[in-house]
Amino acid sequence: MQLELLEVQRRVQGRIPIPHLEVSTDIVTRHQANALPILRFEHIPLELSDLRLVVRQTADIMRRFEALDDADYQQVQHLGRDMTLVEVIGRWYRAGAEKHAAPVSARVAPEPPGETGILDQVLTLAMRPFLSRCAEVLQQRSELAIWTHSHCALCGGEPDFSVITPAAERHLICGRCALRWKFEPLTCPYCRNSDRSRITSFATTDGQYRVYACDVCSRYLKSYDGRRAARPVMPVVDTIATLPLDAAAQQRGYSG
Numbered sequence: 001m002q003l004e005l006l007e008v009q010r011r012v013q014g015r016i017p018i019p020h021l022e023v024s025t026d027i028v029t030r031h032q033a034n035a036l037p038i039l040r041f042e043h044i045p046l047e048l049s050d051l052r053l054v055v056r057q058t059a060d061i062m063r064r065f066e067a068l069d070d071a072d073y074q075q076v077q078h079l080g081r082d083m084t085l086v087e088v089i090g091r092w093y094r095a096g097a098e099k100h101a102a103p104v105s106a107r108v109a110p111e112p113p114g115e116t117g118i119l120d121q122v123l124t125l126a127m128r129p130f131l132s133r134c135a136e137v138l139q140q141r142s143e144l145a146i147w148t149h150s151h152c153a154l155c156g157g158e159p160d161f162s163v164i165t166p167a168a169e170r171h172l173i174c175g176r177c178a179l180r181w182k183f184e185p186l187t188c189p190y191c192r193n194s195d196r197s198r199i200t201s202f203a204t205t206d207g208q209y210r211v212y213a214c215d216v217c218s219r220y221l222k223s224y225d226g227r228r229a230a231r232p233v234m235p236v237v238d239t240i241a242t243l244p245l246d247a248a249a250q251q252r253g254y255s256g
């Protein structure tokens with residue numbers, strides 16, 4: 001299923017123009033100070049017909065693999081035709097982007113609720129080509145090194161994979177846009193626990209992949225160990241290749 005979804009995303013992503021993203025030391029420093037991600041929803045190069053297509057195709061594939069039940073499928077299909085699609089996506093995006101931002105006194109309106117459960121999954125998949133395109137721009141910029149938060153500098157998403165570089169740094173990989181950024185190797189990105197005695201780590205027998213599990217918040221993050229690897233990390237492929245590690249982590253009482 002993941003490979004079919006990836007194919008849909010690749011096809012759409014190739015058509016998306018390179019977005020204009022204003023990045024400078026000043027801008028990143030300011031966003032870093034407020035923990036506020038850089039990309040505003042209005043600046044995502046959304047093309048409505050492509051967006052509709054990717055929402056519908058994502059739902060079709062998930063339905064075929066029984067990852068969506070009938071009611072969810074109907075809801076998503078309806079959403080794909082609905083005029084309010086951009087509004088729903090905008091709400092979903094902002095909820096994710098503002099989740100970890102420092103409170104700003106001027107922001108008096110309460111945050112809108114995020115989409116939950118299955119719809120969140122569909123929107124995450126459908127928006128990936130658009131957000132990844134934006135991430136490609138920021139990824140090239142040296143100013144990204146200013147960002148030290150555990151949520152994504154571009155879109156505010158949480159990391160859902162990571163890679164250990166040959167220099168033994170850990171880079172987190174955003175679950176929404178696939179941006180990679182450097183983060184302390186032994187600090188839990190979910191609760192910031194940095195007590196090493198409360199981080200449990202275990203690896204696959206070939207040493208290719210590793211899990212860092214936190215004994216404070218009980219969440220875990222998988223990692224591709226690039227220190228002795230012949231190829232770079234491939235988040236989609238590596239996420240699938242490590243499904244047995246998820247089972248092992250969950251068996252020990254951790255959640256993803």
Ligand SMILES: [Zn+2]
Nearest residue numbers: 152155174177
């Ligand atoms: Zn992101």
Ligand SMILES: [Zn+2]
Nearest residue numbers: 188191214217
């Ligand atoms: Zn934690």
